[in-house]
Amino acid sequence: MKKVKDILNFNKLQSGMTCDITPPTSYGLDIISVKHLTKQFMGIKAIDDLTVGIPQAMTVGLIGGNGSGKTTLVNILTGMLRPEAGEITVRDKKRTHIKSAELRKYRIARTFQDGRLIEQMSVEDNLLLPVTENDLIDSIKEVSISDYKDRLEKVLEMTSLIPHRKKNAEELSYGLRKLLEVGRVLMQDADIYFFDEPFSGLFPEIVEQVCEIICGLQRQGKTIVIIEHNMSLIRRLCDYIIVLNHGKLLAEGKPEDVLQNKAVQESYLGM
């Protein structure tokens, strides 16, 4: 809880600007990595013997064409899917899969491509859900939200959801739903954030708002993984890029190097 203020305090970002963070000269240890990971759907390999790592405290762009395995990889790393083979290492702990109930323990938060919210629940309750007491007995005793009030108010303000706080998620517009999902991950004092297409279908003002939020997390040294098709946003936000193609690693490295990579240009950028 003591870090909450720091996490949420950052200066306003001017439209189109980068996050004003000095790009790293070298990449640190991987905070999360996979080795020989395989996941199939109906015999088709969505992830095919993939070995890759997410460097700590970096903003990583995870790109690739449709069906390249980006979302599947994030789903495996957040316990939504179980791989058939391979090894996952989270903070030096090796395992065959991650359980979704362990995400809070590993300090991992995520958004979903299809905007997964609890539809018949208020905006406030959607935001509180990932942070309230998760010990069963203590959760029965916890009827006050006073411990989370400051954080809730700050996130509601940052996501422009104050006027909608009592509405159910199903009553929100598309843009506000995206902001609510982003707000939900902001509520969590995580170390690793996965954003699955957080900008898709958003108006430019809301894109800027989400960029500001991601930059704020960057300044706090958080590890961020963004799945995104908009290359200008990837260039603007990311320190590192991982390109997947048919479930395999096509390229990885600094944005300027990866985006010049001939294989990447041919297979994904269509150049």
Place this chain on the structure above:
Amino acid sequence: MEYLINLAILFGIYSMLALSLNMLIGMGGLVSLAQAAFYGIGAYATAIGMTSLGFGFFTTIILGIIINAVIAFVVGKILARFQGDYYAIVSAGLSIIVFSILQNWKSVTHGPLGIFGIGKPEIGSYAFYSNTAFLGLVAVFTVALYVLYQWINKSSFGRVLKALREDEKLTQSMGYKTKHYKSVIFVLSAALSGIAGAFFASYIAFIDPSSFQLKEGIFLFTIIIVGGLSSALGSIVGALILISLPEVLRFIGLPYETAAQLQQMIYGAMLLLMMIFKPQGLFGKYRM
């Protein structure tokens, strides 16, 4: 006046049942048709405890709660693997099994003959023989259950239940062991419906298995659908409407058989119309 008190006692008992069921279906989204089974077990615990074992009423309430909790804990472990329609079907199976046991375990339950002469509650030297006193006791327990419902609804536990009723996987990803939550609410709901069963047995003074069939579970389901899912007030209003309905039909002056048939038809129509036009019920906050 005595007639109204009689009606109010039944209304209180069914309000308790509706509150306990709404915790499970309204808050947790777990459509159970087994509530009549737990209601019956509570009633039989009181009937057997008071007539054969010589226990006091309040001791038998605790006995019923414990038996229901143990059964619900074991069954809940199995039910927690299911969701949606499958949960309802398996719970209906439980209701049928319990009814068969009540019907056939004659050495304990007396089978279809039922159990007579069930006593009234006593505290020290005071016995709740009069219906007015009995109503007071029912009211105390109903209010207690109402308060408990509101507490759970407001708690973080309630928030998790309301989340898992819509998206269990997402709720798990927030760090919650959802199977445990499903088991606990099932146990709690079963235990609380046992209290209603105890009051029913003591008030009527005679019980047989016919009061605890699957159709009773469907009747309880209708109460909360009409009153409103995930709403304590809805549970109370639903019980009031459905308990009053047969009395209204009686005042119209229809022959008994006709009124009984009409009553079933009205219950069915109510369920259908609510599902189509107001799926969250009169005061509900959740649609299935």
